[in-house]
Amino acid sequence: MILRDDRFSEKVSPYLRPNFPYVCGRAAAWGKPCHNGPTADGSCGGTSECHPYNEGGRWICRRPPSAGGPCSEGPLPDGSCCKTLTACQPRRTVRKVRGRVSVMVAAVVIAAIAAFGFDFGNQEQVASSLDAGPLSSIHQNFTSEQGCNACHAAHGSGALGWLEAAMTKSGPSDNCTNCHQFKNPVNGPHNSALISASHPGSTSCTMCHTEHKGADANIVKMDDAQCNSCHKAKFASFATNHKEFSETYPFGQRTAIAFNHSSHFGKHFKDARYSKNAPANGCVGCHNVALAERNVPVRGFDDTCAGCHQDTVAGREFVMFTFPEFEENPIDIEDIIESPGGTLAAAAKATQDLQGEVEKLAETTGSASSKAIVEEIKTILADLGDRVGSEEADEEFEPISSETLSPVSAELLGVNGEEVGEYAEATKTLVEGVLENGVTALAELVDEAGGNPDSLLRGLSNSTVVPAFTAWAANKEYEAAGETIEKGWYANELSLVYRATAHGDPVMKAWLDYAAQNGSESLNEAFLSRTDGAGACTKCHAVSSTETDKNADKNKKVALKVEWKSHPADGSPLVKYSHKPHVNLLGPGSWCTSCHKINEKAEFSAAFNQLDPHKFSSNFSSVKKGTCVECHGGGQVSQTCTTCHEYHQEPGFKKTMMRQVAGKK
Amino acid sequence: MTKNISILSIFGVIALIVVGYNAQKMDLNLQNSSVLTGYTLIAVMLCVALLNTRKKLSMIPLGKASSWVVFHVVGGLLCVGLFWVHTNTFWPRGLYEGFLAGAFYLVSLSGIFGYLIQRLNSRKLTETGIEVIYERIPLELREIQEKAEEYIRECTEATGSDVLANHYLNTMVWYFQKPRFYWSTLFGAGNAKVWFRSEGASVKRYLSSEELDYFQHLEELVELKMLVDTHFVHQNLNKKWLLLHVPLSVGLVIMALWHLLLVEVYAL
Numbered sequence: 001m002i003l004r005d006d007r008f009s010e011k012v013s014p015y016l017r018p019n020f021p022y023v024c025g026r027a028a029a030w031g032k033p034c035h036n037g038p039t040a041d042g043s044c045g046g047t048s049e050c051h052p053y054n055e056g057g058r059w060i061c062r063r064p065p066s067a068g069g070p071c072s073e074g075p076l077p078d079g080s081c082c083k084t085l086t087a088c089q090p091r092r093t094v095r096k097v098r099g100r101v102s103v104m105v106a107a108v109v110i111a112a113i114a115a116f117g118f119d120f121g122n123q124e125q126v127a128s129s130l131d132a133g134p135l136s137s138i139h140q141n142f143t144s145e146q147g148c149n150a151c152h153a154a155h156g157s158g159a160l161g162w163l164e165a166a167m168t169k170s171g172p173s174d175n176c177t178n179c180h181q182f183k184n185p186v187n188g189p190h191n192s193a194l195i196s197a198s199h200p201g202s203t204s205c206t207m208c209h210t211e212h213k214g215a216d217a218n219i220v221k222m223d224d225a226q227c228n229s230c231h232k233a234k235f236a237s238f239a240t241n242h243k244e245f246s247e248t249y250p251f252g253q254r255t256a257i258a259f260n261h262s263s264h265f266g267k268h269f270k271d272a273r274y275s276k277n278a279p280a281n282g283c284v285g286c287h288n289v290a291l292a293e294r295n296v297p298v299r300g301f302d303d304t305c306a307g308c309h310q311d312t313v314a315g316r317e318f319v320m321f322t323f324p325e326f327e328e329n330p331i332d333i334e335d336i337i338e339s340p341g342g343t344l345a346a347a348a349k350a351t352q353d354l355q356g357e358v359e360k361l362a363e364t365t366g367s368a369s370s371k372a373i374v375e376e377i378k379t380i381l382a383d384l385g386d387r388v389g390s391e392e393a394d395e396e397f398e399p400i401s402s403e404t405l406s407p408v409s410a411e412l413l414g415v416n417g418e419e420v421g422e423y424a425e426a427t428k429t430l431v432e433g434v435l436e437n438g439v440t441a442l443a444e445l446v447d448e449a450g451g452n453p454d455s456l457l458r459g460l461s462n463s464t465v466v467p468a469f470t471a472w473a474a475n476k477e478y479e480a481a482g483e484t485i486e487k488g489w490y491a492n493e494l495s496l497v498y499r500a501t502a503h504g505d506p507v508m509k510a511w512l513d514y515a516a517q518n519g520s521e522s523l524n525e526a527f528l529s530r531t532d533g534a535g536a537c538t539k540c541h542a543v544s545s546t547e548t549d550k551n552a553d554k555n556k557k558v559a560l561k562v563e564w565k566s567h568p569a570d571g572s573p574l575v576k577y578s579h580k581p582h583v584n585l586l587g588p589g590s591w592c593t594s595c596h597k598i599n600e601k602a603e604f605s606a607a608f609n610q611l612d613p614h615k616f617s618s619n620f621s622s623v624k625k626g627t628c629v630e631c632h633g634g635g636q637v638s639q640t641c642t643t644c645h646e647y648h649q650e651p652g653f654k655k656t657m658m659r660q661v662a663g664k665k
Numbered sequence: 666m667t668k669n670i671s672i673l674s675i676f677g678v679i680a681l682i683v684v685g686y687n688a689q690k691m692d693l694n695l696q697n698s699s700v701l702t703g704y705t706l707i708a709v710m711l712c713v714a715l716l717n718t719r720k721k722l723s724m725i726p727l728g729k730a731s732s733w734v735v736f737h738v739v740g741g742l743l744c745v746g747l748f749w750v751h752t753n754t755f756w757p758r759g760l761y762e763g764f765l766a767g768a769f770y771l772v773s774l775s776g777i778f779g780y781l782i783q784r785l786n787s788r789k790l791t792e793t794g795i796e797v798i799y800e801r802i803p804l805e806l807r808e809i810q811e812k813a814e815e816y817i818r819e820c821t822e823a824t825g826s827d828v829l830a831n832h833y834l835n836t837m838v839w840y841f842q843k844p845r846f847y848w849s850t851l852f853g854a855g856n857a858k859v860w861f862r863s864e865g866a867s868v869k870r871y872l873s874s875e876e877l878d879y880f881q882h883l884e885e886l887v888e889l890k891m892l893v894d895t896h897f898v899h900q901n902l903n904k905k906w907l908l909l910h911v912p913l914s915v916g917l918v919i920m921a922l923w924h925l926l927l928v929e930v931y932a933l
Contacts, residue, residue, distance in 0.1 A: 002797065002805045002808070002889065002893065014804075016798065016800050016801065019723075024803075027803035028803070030803055030806065030807075030843035030844075031807065032807040033807070094904045094905065094907075094908070095904075097908065098907055098908050098912065101908060101912045102911055102912040102915045103915075104912070105915055105916045106916060106919055108916070109915075109920060113919075113920075128760070129760070129927065130761075130927065131760045131761065132758070132759040133758030133759035133760075134758065148931075152930075154931065155931070162926075162930045165929070165930040165931075166929040166930050203695065206697070207695035207696070207697070208695060212758060212759060213758060214758055225693050226692070226693055228693070229690075229693035229695070230694070
């Protein structure tokens, strides 16, 4: 009984087996449990009260004291117990039940994984354990064709593929660049080769961008703390710790256009002669605020500068060819005539053909200038005819020209244009070539000199070239018949000249680019000089060195470039700033001068007399950090790193992705 | 054990802080902290799950069972913290991850529930003043019933009255057969006592003074059975909650291993 002190004595208590997986069926039914209890295999062990043992040929009762001790009847003759009981049905213990339930749960989980653990590519499949959650809205359309394979190469690759993927590092970042592209190195910090060189180690897309967070998830979010983890200069906020901007901020180099704000606003726009052309609304008169982004683009030349500088462009032509002085007659008329295919014969033929065409034009239009050209050609042909067979050719040669070869021609021919002994033969060959093949000879010359004839000689025709060269071959000055329109290509007296037709003249730009990239000192002087350069282009457009390496050989010829288009003031690729919201916020009246204040002391123009764009003096005082902090410092306006800085450089999409998008449409 | 849990909890909190700090540091360095937190979580989960194995290997000296329980409790709580550090959310996206989180929470909650009821039950069992081995309860109840029936026979033989015997057969035998008033006993409502007094009051007025002595013995046995019933109810609960906790833990470990495989194949 429970209150007995000796209740656990072997004389009163049966032997309990708490680790046995079964309990007595009678006890489970709240009856009196038998003394023996169930067996290990779950069968009833209490069908008899004892298991007699044989000693010396006699069976002896083994009923334990706790069950009453040996019975008086003793074992039966066959050795079995005389007290038999009805067998019970032992029941599993709670522990046993728990074990079985655990096995069942494990089986259910494994079966569920087998059933739903894989993506079988079946559209009717209800669910898959591979479904890690919905993609962001910007990515979810790109998996419709390839499915998970669009990002996960191991998907559907079978057991071996999974094993390989598990054993190797092959995350989804590898496939991001199938669509996305960045400046190289793609996996370098900030896509910067410079930073990568000093900070070895690669980055991966999933460091910052984690997918499967839902359609509306922001997968580009980056905290300031993440920036601080790499950057040595750590700070709590822009207002408190960010370093002061550079002394020239936001300008990292001089502007592409040498527009001196200081002199224009301080002097020219106040001059009564030009004040009517001054921009009516200040800065926005020239800068197009509607297109404001990081840069506020300048309106076109015609809308801004043309009011005062329209005539400047056409004021400076360049001479492509000047018929130079010769010591002896370079063109032997007799030889040309005697030769059936001679150059003079060809020139005469070409001139006659030209005459025919111009006569037709003159008859059709009745134009006085056309008739004048016809007369001029007739004169040249008559003069040619007179000279053939005459003794004039044998007389002492008196050169019609006392000029030197133009720098452009000298550059193209590769001769010294000042020394007749050097240029005579080359020039003679050129003249003969033009007489024989017209513009084609000049085109070949340009091509051999590394230029592009299509752009450099655009608009130049035989009608301009052949009569002039024919006259010069005859040791005559060329006099254009009628009134010469001195724009574009034209020949006059001893020169073949080009004069820009308007701002942005493509031929003039092509010659400046050619001179910048290939030109000699004399050619640069002819085209790129701010004071005398052809077209006066470089009066406003900066000419910069393309050489960025400070250690470059100073004796090496440095390629230049003419900066035709304006560029953002701050070239830093990791800074982002949009003028538009700021202008809208400040509103009319405050406009640009809230931040950009003209520095009248700056020697702005001097920076354009040299080639290094980074040596400059801005027209404007630098924008100070405090100016930004006025708004981005009080907590009302964002001042996180990514407010003003980008992580990636030159982000974009590959054509394959664009084709995919187009295919879907 | 409470003291040990408190001490070990300090180490658990320190471990959680260390892992959380390093995870945050990795995040700040744009490294994948999920690898650290995930592998730590599953390692602690597997260690915690070893308690069940330890119980099956009682023949091997693997430390005190109470120490294992302390580790199990603290480790389990550490898992909850690690889970949140790992997922950075209460409920992760993704169907499978949702099931995994559900299983984790069920295991955690059932574990916390089990720990609490064991703490409460042990106090209640101590308050009974007797010790009863769970496996012996059927035997104890049977012996109490036999003792009660012995008293009834003695009463009938000594007094020649069958009033108490009839009362026993009609009413009390039901009570002595097995544990009664399970929920009342579990929540300490005392329905058994009320029931016995109510039933006893209806018969006591018919009993002689000699029979009342026997009735007094019977009442003592009823009170003893109430204590045994209390042991049964609370010990039973101490065992039955594991029917939820252990199988769920097995399922959770399998699901976590599958999750680990998927992560290794698809994300790392």
